[in-house]
Amino acid sequence: MERRTRVRFAPSPTGPLHIGGVRTALYNYLYAKQKGGDFIIRIEDTDSHRFVEGAEKYIIDSLNWCGIKADEGVDENGKVVETPSERHPHAPYRQSQRKGIYKKYADQLVAAGYAYYAFDTPEELEKARAEVETKGETFIYNQLTRKTLRNSLTVSKEECDKLILERTDWTIRFKMPEDTVVKMDDLIRGHIEVNTDTLDDKVLWKRNDELPTYHLANIVDDHLMEITEVIRGEEWLPSLPLHYLLYKAFGWEDTMPRFAHLPLLLKPDGKGKLSKRDGDKLGFPVFPLKWVNAQGEVSRGYREDGYFPEAFVNMLAMLGWNPGDDREMFTIDELVDAFSLERVLKAGARFNPDKAKWYNKEYLRMKSDKELTDLFVPILEQHGLQIVECAKCALVAGSEISVQGADFTNHIFTVGYVEKVVSLIKERADFVKDFWDIAPYLFISPDEFAAFGVKAGAFSEKSQAARPVDPRAKVYDDSLTAPFLAKDVDKFWKKENYELAFKAADFVRSYTGDFSKEAFESALEEYIKSNEWPLGKVMNCMRMALAGASSGLGIADIVTFIGKKEVAKRMEFIKGKLI
RNA sequence: GCUGGGUUCGUAUAACGGUUAGUACUCAAGAUUCUCAAUCUUGCAAUAUGAGUUCGAUUCUCGUACCCAGUACCA
Numbered sequence: 321m322e323r324r325t326r327v328r329f330a331p332s333p334t335g336p337l338h339i340g341g342v343r344t345a346l347y348n349y350l351y352a353k354q355k356g357g358d359f360i361i362r363i364e365d366t367d368s369h370r371f372v373e374g375a376e377k378y379i380i381d382s383l384n385w386c387g388i389k390a391d392e393g394v395d396e397n398g399k400v401v402e403t404p405s406e407r408h409p410h411a412p413y414r415q416s417q418r419k420g421i422y423k424k425y426a427d428q429l430v431a432a433g434y435a436y437y438a439f440d441t442p443e444e445l446e447k448a449r450a451e452v453e454t455k456g457e458t459f460i461y462n463q464l465t466r467k468t469l470r471n472s473l474t475v476s477k478e479e480c481d482k483l484i485l486e487r488t489d490w491t492i493r494f495k496m497p498e499d500t501v502v503k504m505d506d507l508i509r510g511h512i513e514v515n516t517d518t519l520d521d522k523v524l525w526k527r528n529d530e531l532p533t534y535h536l537a538n539i540v541d542d543h544l545m546e547i548t549e550v551i552r553g554e555e556w557l558p559s560l561p562l563h564y565l566l567y568k569a570f571g572w573e574d575t576m577p578r579f580a581h582l583p584l585l586l587k588p589d590g591k592g593k594l595s596k597r598d599g600d601k602l603g604f605p606v607f608p609l610k611w612v613n614a615q616g617e618v619s620r621g622y623r624e625d626g627y628f629p630e631a632f633v634n635m636l637a638m639l640g641w642n643p644g645d646d647r648e649m650f651t652i653d654e655l656v657d658a659f660s661l662e663r664v665l666k667a668g669a670r671f672n673p674d675k676a677k678w679y680n681k682e683y684l685r686m687k688s689d690k691e692l693t694d695l696f697v698p699i700l701e702q703h704g705l706q707i708v709e710c711a712k713c714a715l716v717a718g719s720e721i722s723v724q725g726a727d728f729t730n731h732i733f734t735v736g737y738v739e740k741v742v743s744l745i746k747e748r749a750d751f752v753k754d755f756w757d758i759a760p761y762l763f764i765s766p767d768e769f770a771a772f773g774v775k776a777g778a779f780s781e782k783s784q785a786a787r788p789v790d791p792r793a794k795v796y797d798d799s800l801t802a803p804f805l806a807k808d809v810d811k812f813w814k815k816e817n818y819e820l821a822f823k824a825a826d827f828v829r830s831y832t833g834d835f836s837k838e839a840f841e842s843a844l845e846e847y848i849k850s851n852e853w854p855l856g857k858v859m860n861c862m863r864m865a866l867a868g869a870s871s872g873l874g875i876a877d878i879v880t881f882i883g884k885k886e887v888a889k890r891m892e893f894i895k896g897k898l899i
Numbered sequence: 900g901c902u903g904g905g906u907u908c909g910u911a912u913a914a915c916g917g918u919u920a921g922u923a924c925u926c927a928a929g930a931u932u933c934u935c936a937a938u939c940u941u942g943c944a945a946u947a948u949g950a951g952u953u954c955g956a957u958u959c960u961c962g963u964a965c966c967c968a969g970u971a972c973c974a
Contacts, residue, residue, distance in 0.1 A: 859933030871935035
């Protein structure tokens with residue numbers, strides 16, 4: 321009979337979950353949902369020494385942000401699940417809280433001859449290791465060496481019993497069979513065979529802290545929780561033979577889960593697997609959420625960097641898996657439908673920050689203006705602007721909100737104004753947080769840039785590189801002077817061009833026609849051309865005056881947004897600044 | 900070192916043993932524009948290597964190189 325699909329994500333709370341871990345959780349989730357089964361979160365905290373405060377909460381928060389919801393596990397709506405219930409029949413899901421259940425399984429293995437007591441102290445083992453290493457070999461606790469070490473196989477029954485009672489630092493080790501070929505099947509890698517002579521006698525139980533090691537706890541819990549597929553990182557592949565043998569030793573072969581070992585996420589330069597330190601070094605986050613460690617060191621997170629969770633999840637899903645065709649945009653529900661372990665790749669994938677950014681851009685464009693506005697408003701408020709629902713809602717006495725919805729004097733804007741700005745600039749942005757940098761001049765006048773911490777000259781990243789400042793280009797005071805190339809100064813930023821721009825501004829002031837962008841744009845261009853002025857030069861000087869930058873939105877856009885009054889004000893300002 | 904896993908443009912990837920080796924990102928060029936973006940078009944660019952099997956190999960087998968993981972009383 322087919323068993324109900326049950327998979328688990330079983331992280332260890334030793335620090336923040338990096339994106340490789342998130343992907344493992346994601347694939348587990350996708351698999352479970354596609355099969356109509358359960359996705360379980362279990363916390364493997366059997367190493368008390370490496371426990372990190374807050375890590376478990378971080379893991380849960382991260383998965384929630386990604387939209388990866390567990391059917392069963394440690395957490396329910398922010399509360400730790402302590403006792404079994406209908407929804408969480410196997411609670412608790414923290415191995416430290418389950419410590420009472422593992423010992424009997426370890427004992428069972430000893431009784432059946434699959435495991436034995438080992439009395440070697442860590443110091444003794446360390447010494448044995450060091451000794452062998454001087455000969456250039458590696459010490460392995462296995463069928464060859466266990467005969468020379470102190471354990472229940474080499475000491476008498478009486479002494480063994482005595483040591484078990486007296487000492488508190490013994491362990492139970494798995495007795496790896498000799499010269500046996502373990503035949504395994506992996507859902508991703510196919511058939512694998514390993515000879516047990518290359519394996520060691522792993523510790524299963526630690527007397528000193530009364531806890532099992534990963535290997536024992538993992539097998540016991542997967543069995544008790546009726547896990548049907550174990551989907552985990554490739555770093556576990558070398559311990560797969562041990563896990564197979566453990567299932568066999570327990571007599572649980574019939575219900576042994578199937579295994580799938582996922583390829584690792586590699587650094588962008590291809591050297592080694594992605595690790596926690598890489599992010600800040602390589603300039604992109606390796607964590608879903610921001611993390612501050614005990615030393616106060618901050619690691620960036622995708623959420624804080626402005627990524628949409630949908631984009632992050634989509635990007636992550638495509639690293640090591642593909643649907644078999646050219647599609648690459650997937651919602652998490654679409655991923656559930658399309659996912660299959662058969663199409664997961666064997667080779668490790670290098671993480672590509674550019675593609676992550678591209679995904680975010682694509683998702684940003686799919687969002688409605690309303691949604692983006694809601695995200696942008698708090699940023700504007702942080703910059704000291706007041707955003708109001710309607711023109712009459714302004715709290716400042718005497719504020720005059722224009723028909724467009726802007727009061728530049730009192731820094732008040734209507735939501736409608738913000739939404740129109742968003743609609744105009746969203747295609748130029750990768751992130752919502754870019755909105756402000758793209759067009760600050762739609763909210764504040766260039767004469768206030770310094771007060772608002774805005775850098776004049778909104779150059780693209782590319783053209784920003786090392787531009788020498790030409791003194792003749794100084795139209796604002798030093799703090800606001802954008803760096804110009806000398807050839808551009810001769811081409812655009814001459815006083816005579818500004819004179820023409822002022823005349824064009826006079827035309828704007830007297831313009832009484834349709835003030836929509838299209839109508840106004842053609843009227844302005846027609847006016848400039850009819851006077852036989854150089855269109856590009858006049859327009860650029862206007863932009864410098866109105867936007868405080870040599871590049872940016874179209875003049876007609878800027879003018880119709882800020883309004884005639886503000887145009888006149890900004891023109892007057894720059895007049896006094898020209899040298 | 901040993902054991903296991905892996906290897907298609909710079910990156911992510913596609914290709915019943917038969918394709919002109921496709922797509923996306925990045926990059927470059929052109930178009931467009933008042934500038935910058937955006938957009939559109941075009942372009943650059945790959946089967947690690949040597950044998951074998953086969954009429955035919957990116958695809959199957961073996962060797963070599965390189966990369967990764969594991970080699971803990973960590974997970």
